[in-house]
Amino acid sequence: MIDSLLExxxxxxxxxxxxGLGYVGLPLALRYLEEGFSVVxxxxxxxxxxxxxxGKPYIEHIDPAPFFNAIQxxxxxxxxxxxxxxxxxxxxxxxxxxxxKNREPDLSFVTGxxxxxxxxxxxxQVVSLESTTYPGTTREIILPPIEEAGFKxxxxxxxxxxxxxxxxxxxxxTTRTIPKVVGGTTPNCLAVGKAIYETIxxxxxxxxxxxxxxxxxILENTFRSVNIALVNELKVVADRMDLDIxxxxxxxxxxxxxYTPFYPGPGLGGHCIPIDPFYLTWKARxxxxxxxxxxxxxxxxxxxxxxxLSKITAALNDISxxxxxxxxxxxxxxxxxxxxxxxxSPSFVLLERLQKLGAEVSYSDPHVPVTPPMRAHSIxxxxxxLSPAVIQSYxxxxxxxxxxxxxxxxxxxxxxxxxxxxxxFTADEKQVHRA
Numbered sequence: 001m002i003d004s005l006l007e008x009x010x011x012x013x014x015x016x017x018x019x020g021l022g023y024v025g026l027p028l029a030l031r032y033l034e035e036g037f038s039v040v041x042x043x044x045x046x047x048x049x050x051x052x053x054x055g056k057p058y059i060e061h062i063d064p065a066p067f068f069n070a071i072q073x074x075x076x077x078x079x080x081x082x083x084x085x086x087x088x089x090x091x092x093x094x095x096x097x098x099x100x101k102n103r104e105p106d107l108s109f110v111t112g113x114x115x116x117x118x119x120x121x122x123x124x125q126v127v128s129l130e131s132t133t134y135p136g137t138t139r140e141i142i143l144p145p146i147e148e149a150g151f152k153x154x155x156x157x158x159x160x161x162x163x164x165x166x167x168x169x170x171x172x173x174t175t176r177t178i179p180k181v182v183g184g185t186t187p188n189c190l191a192v193g194k195a196i197y198e199t200i201x202x203x204x205x206x207x208x209x210x211x212x213x214x215x216x217x218i219l220e221n222t223f224r225s226v227n228i229a230l231v232n233e234l235k236v237v238a239d240r241m242d243l244d245i246x247x248x249x250x251x252x253x254x255x256x257x258x259y260t261p262f263y264p265g266p267g268l269g270g271h272c273i274p275i276d277p278f279y280l281t282w283k284a285r286x287x288x289x290x291x292x293x294x295x296x297x298x299x300x301x302x303x304x305x306x307x308x309l310s311k312i313t314a315a316l317n318d319i320s321x322x323x324x325x326x327x328x329x330x331x332x333x334x335x336x337x338x339x340x341x342x343x344x345s346p347s348f349v350l351l352e353r354l355q356k357l358g359a360e361v362s363y364s365d366p367h368v369p370v371t372p373p374m375r376a377h378s379i380x381x382x383x384x385x386l387s388p389a390v391i392q393s394y395x396x397x398x399x400x401x402x403x404x405x406x407x408x409x410x411x412x413x414x415x416x417x418x419x420x421x422x423x424x425f426t427a428d429e430k431q432v433h434r435a
Contacts, residue, residue, distance in 0.1 A: 001124050001156060002188050008089055009195045012036045016196075017088030019113050021048050021078065023271070023341060024130060024164040025094035026062055031175045031200045033070050040088050041067070041078040052078040060340040060367055061169040082116035090126045090196050091117055094164065097131045098275060098375070105134060105279050107141060114142065118149050123156040126192045130164040132217050132276050134283035137161075138210035143185065154186030160193035161210035163217035169339045179203040183213030221276040222294055227262040228273070229297035232304050235264040239311075239434060246423035246434075266400050266421040266435070267304040267346025269335025274301070274344045304421075305349045309357070311435035312396060312419050319417060321395055324358030329384065329394040331411070332401020333365040340367040347400040348377040355379075362394075366405040388414040398435075399424050 008014040016032045018025045021043040029039050043049060051058045055068030070076030077084075085091060095109035110131055121127075127146065129138055138161045143153060151157040162182045167173055180201040184190025190206055198204050207213050231249065238245040245264060253261040268274040277298060281291045313323050335345040342348070347363065348371075354361045363371075364384045371379050384390060386407070391397065391414040402422040412418070412425060412432075421435040 002158070002192060005089060005124050005126065005158070005192060006195050009192075009199060012199065014089040014196075015040060015087060017042060017085055017091045018094060019043075019091065019117070020094035020096075020109075020131075021045075021052070022094065022096075023059060023062075023168055024166050025092075026059060026064075026067070027166060027175045028092065028094060028130075028164075028200075029076075030062070030066050033066055033076060035200050037199070039070065039076045040084055041076070042080070042082060042085070043078070044080060046080055049078045049080055059168075061338075083120050085117045086120040086122055089124065090128065091121070092128045092130060094130045096271065097133050097279070098271075099278055103278050104282050107133065107137070110137075110141060114145055118145055121146070121149065121151065121157065123151065126158040126160065126189075126196055128160045128162050128193065128196065130162055132163060132221070132272060132279070133214060134218065134279040135211040135214040136283065137214060138183075138185065154188045158189040158192040159185045159210070160189050160196075161213045162193060162197060163213060165217075165220075168336075168341055176200065177202055179205050181205045181207060181213050181216050183207045183210040185210055218276050218280045221272045222280060222297075224262070225268065225273050225277045225301065226294065226297040227260070228264070228268065229300040231262045232264045233300050235434075236307060244427040244434065247427070263423065264421065265304065265346070266308045266350060266398075268301045269343065269345040269347075270341065271343045274298075305346050305353065308350060308398070308419065308421050308435045309353055311433055312354075312398065315417055315419060315433045316396060319395075323354065326359050326395040327393065328354055328359045328361050328396045328398060329391070330354075330361065330363040330398045330400050331365075331406060332399065332403055333363050333368040333371065333383075334401050334403070337402050338367070338404055342368060342372060342374070345401075348374060348379055350398065350400060351379050351381075352377060363400075364406075365401065366403060386411070391415050 015038045017040045018029045019042045021041045029041050032039050052064055052067050055064055057064050093113050095113050098106045100106045153159050165178045180197045182193040184193050194204050194206055235245040249261050277294045281294050284291045316326055333342050333347045351361050362384045363381055364386050369383050371381050396417045397415045399420045399422045402424050418432045419435045420432050425432045427434055
């Protein structure tokens, strides 16, 4: 059975099924289409399916035209009908793995997808999980229901884990050029996993197990979380010493060895760094281990919005204004520059906290015209279009996201007061306050 599947993959006759057509699944689907594979895209959101069938974008930096063209030529389909999983050779899960309200792993999207798919599986398929999760997920969550359905993993079906490594809107790294880590449940599974990704990725990196592959992604993002926490804490120290942390970091970055620059901000955002380390800390407790260093980093990072709020309060006090009644404009809703992705963005925390303190808040983001529905937030606002007169009408501007499309010179010339956690402006500007 493995020989037949490998032959299908190598000849590009295999049909690729991708579950979850978001920031990870859609670029992956497009990459398989580029290499000549047929693709079936699954999603529970009918709006995404409708937009793909009409060739309309729903992720700003991803052009859906190749997907639409493939639909027109019958090389691709987008559907909410999971019974069509019977007709694919590869089932790749690219679904969210958020935290619940207790900051514990929420694998409901993974288990829900499996529940939809398993009744329609057949021998000769490969199942790949790409969603970031704790070590052991594939073995503990993916394998049991597949085996209970009567499949023999490594013989009749093949199960792998290969963590996504997408960096939205980064022009230097694409789905094809970012090395792909793959771990298999058995040697046969690993062989199939390598084959399914080597057709579309320049470099595939095999590891000894699915657990090792799961740990790779957790390590990558925990490394970033801890280092960001370090510079966030140093930012508070530098502020008390009346030093510009961005000047210090940029100077330190001139060292050509032994140093990697990380930059502070108003808090952590995105679908990985604020979440993934907590997957590891949760799982580590099962082994009687307290990951104090990682948890402390999480505490530092989640405290940053409060530090920013304290700087806003102090800066307004300096001009004899209080937060209550102040008109405050938040620049940027996305969690990072030049994207429309608002998942876990600290901007929402800041907007809600400012509202509770009595401020009149607005936001401007050229990538996010209206606040989208969020699981943890209920802010409903429309982006403000910037002009000199608009900027002059606000008591304070908060730089939450440093988009390139903002006219920073115009903003500086017309703002009364700027709180800048992103280091856009130099600290010696009279109306600029670091945060």
